[in-house]
Amino acid sequence: MAALGAAAASGTFWPQSSGAASQPDLEAVLTAAPDKMPLFPGQLTGVWRYKGEVVKGDSAQLRDMPDSWLGPVFRVRRGQRVRIRFKNRIPQESIIHWHGLHVPPEDDGHPRLTVPGGEDYVYDFTIANRAGTYWYHPHPHGLTGNQVYGGMAGLFLISDQEEQALDLPAGEYDLPLVIQDRTFAADNRLVYVQNPMQRMTGFLGDRAMINGRAGNEYFVKGRSYRLRILNASNSRLLRLGWSDGRNLQILGTDGGLLDKTLVVPDIMLGPAERIDLWADFADMQKGAKVSLQSLPFNPGSGPMGMMGNTSRLPAGSQYELVRFQVTEEEKGETKPPERLASLERLDPEQAVNRDNPRRFFLEMNHMQPTINGRTFNMSEVAPDEMVRLGTTEIWEFVNSGGMMAMPHPMHIHGLSFQVIGRFGGPGYRFLDKGWKDSVLVMPGERVVVIMRFLDHKGLYLYHCHNLEHEDLGMMRNYLVSSLSLRDKRTTAQTG
Numbered sequence: 001m002a003a004l005g006a007a008a009a010s011g012t013f014w015p016q017s018s019g020a021a022s023q024p025d026l027e028a029v030l031t032a033a034p035d036k037m038p039l040f041p042g043q044l045t046g047v048w049r050y051k052g053e054v055v056k057g058d059s060a061q062l063r064d065m066p067d068s069w070l071g072p073v074f075r076v077r078r079g080q081r082v083r084i085r086f087k088n089r090i091p092q093e094s095i096i097h098w099h100g101l102h103v104p105p106e107d108d109g110h111p112r113l114t115v116p117g118g119e120d121y122v123y124d125f126t127i128a129n130r131a132g133t134y135w136y137h138p139h140p141h142g143l144t145g146n147q148v149y150g151g152m153a154g155l156f157l158i159s160d161q162e163e164q165a166l167d168l169p170a171g172e173y174d175l176p177l178v179i180q181d182r183t184f185a186a187d188n189r190l191v192y193v194q195n196p197m198q199r200m201t202g203f204l205g206d207r208a209m210i211n212g213r214a215g216n217e218y219f220v221k222g223r224s225y226r227l228r229i230l231n232a233s234n235s236r237l238l239r240l241g242w243s244d245g246r247n248l249q250i251l252g253t254d255g256g257l258l259d260k261t262l263v264v265p266d267i268m269l270g271p272a273e274r275i276d277l278w279a280d281f282a283d284m285q286k287g288a289k290v291s292l293q294s295l296p297f298n299p300g301s302g303p304m305g306m307m308g309n310t311s312r313l314p315a316g317s318q319y320e321l322v323r324f325q326v327t328e329e330e331k332g333e334t335k336p337p338e339r340l341a342s343l344e345r346l347d348p349e350q351a352v353n354r355d356n357p358r359r360f361f362l363e364m365n366h367m368q369p370t371i372n373g374r375t376f377n378m379s380e381v382a383p384d385e386m387v388r389l390g391t392t393e394i395w396e397f398v399n400s401g402g403m404m405a406m407p408h409p410m411h412i413h414g415l416s417f418q419v420i421g422r423f424g425g426p427g428y429r430f431l432d433k434g435w436k437d438s439v440l441v442m443p444g445e446r447v448v449v450i451m452r453f454l455d456h457k458g459l460y461l462y463h464c465h466n467l468e469h470e471d472l473g474m475m476r477n478y479l480v481s482s483l484s485l486r487d488k489r490t491t492a493q494t495g
């Protein structure tokens with residue numbers, strides 16, 4: 001159980017709860033349970049999914065997605081305190097991770113906190129993050145891929161005053177697009193990993209599913225929209241672009257808005273990454289269509305990626321994701337605001353390891369993906385995985401490349417980081433601006449990130465968000481403590 005009021009121990013950087021931490025602003029129940037959904041004509045499809053219910057507070061803060069296997073969309077404000085009771089009613093142990101949220105360790109969904117089917121876990125934390133598109137999903141060790149694939153995931157949207165002042169498209173014009181690939185058998189059953197090779201490369205489905213349902217056509221008005229795109233696929237990389245060659249106008253990323261709109265022809269989006277897009281249909285006539293596609297790219301895994309990959313949508317191929325059809329011409333807003341949000345930049349000069357960044361080598365070792373040669377252990381923390389509260393650090397993820405190399409979307413729990421360098425690799429366009437919590441590291445690439453361990457001590461995770469890799473153990477603990485490095489070495493030696 002989460003310690004009540006633990007979030008009140010926050011430092012000065014993050015806002016405190018508006019209600020002096022005495023009462024939650026929102027109390028909800030999130031139940032994971034088996035369900036059956038009419039995804040296609042014929043038989044129903046069995047899924048596992050989250051259902052939500054507001055117990056106290058504004059019922060509009062949880063919205064069901066119609067006809068979707070996804071859980072309810074949370075809409076919360078920075079500074080609000082939320083208490084969420086997770087009721088695990090699937091026949092497996094589980095726990096929820098609030099992806100991208102800065103929460104105390106006991107609210108972070110570490111696999112050591114899993115509860116068996118039939119039991120509950122109560123989260124209680126204050127929303128510390130900037131406005132942005134975050135999400136939630138299960139995090140039991142070895143079972144995350146299976147549970148997310150089965151339907152367990154949902155969006156967690158945060159707003160704040162700075163974002164609200166921008167008056168971005170809202171309501172029906174603020175459109176989430178959660179992209180997941182899935183394979184279905186002839187009788188509409190979900191099909192997951194069929195052989196060890198698919199587990200090693202990551203599972204690729206036969207079709208792109210949008211917002212937890214089969215239809216990918218959206219009827220829109222001839223005006224501007226905010227599209228919140230989450231790649232919630234288990235392992236699939238996307239290279240997003242518009243079908244008519246227009247540029248992407250990118251407003252935000254994992255950790256919220258950029259300082260100004262980024263205009264690019266295409267962008268890579270790895271598993272767990274988010275992009276906020278400004279989409280403008282104002283220049284289109286009634287009946288006109290335009291699509292978001294995944295454009296061709298070299299998945300970079302060489303012969304390894306080809307083996308076991310039986311998907312009808314091969315990695316790196318070109319296919320349509322979402323089609324928009326204009327049903328009503330309208331003269332709406334056509335340009336995003338000049339300036340979006342204030343963006344603090346972490347200074348590498350302030351990093352305690354400025355001259356000696358931590359290096360994490362991402363390597364395949366006889367079909368086993370590893371980080372610095374290690375795999376997951378529930379409680380183990382190596383000396384190079386211990387960091388000090390209050391410090392700023394530079395970490396480097398090094399994907400060594402070679403025959404066995406595969407892309408690894410690396411995720412760090414408990415904080416947002418900034419990308420300060422990307423070297424080598426195939427040279428695609430990545431969204432390395434703003435605040436991130438997941439970053440794609442392609443074969444042969446070295447990605448340098450900077451982060452600050454501000455106000456929560458304890459055990460967190462960093463791992464590959466290719467969920468098959470994660471379940472195979474490409475995940476490790478890191479420990480935030482107030483001890484100095486020298487103290488930690490002594491402690492580690494003496495146990």
Ligand SMILES: [Cu+2]
Pocket residue numbers: 369407408409464465466469470474
């Ligand atoms: Cu990986």
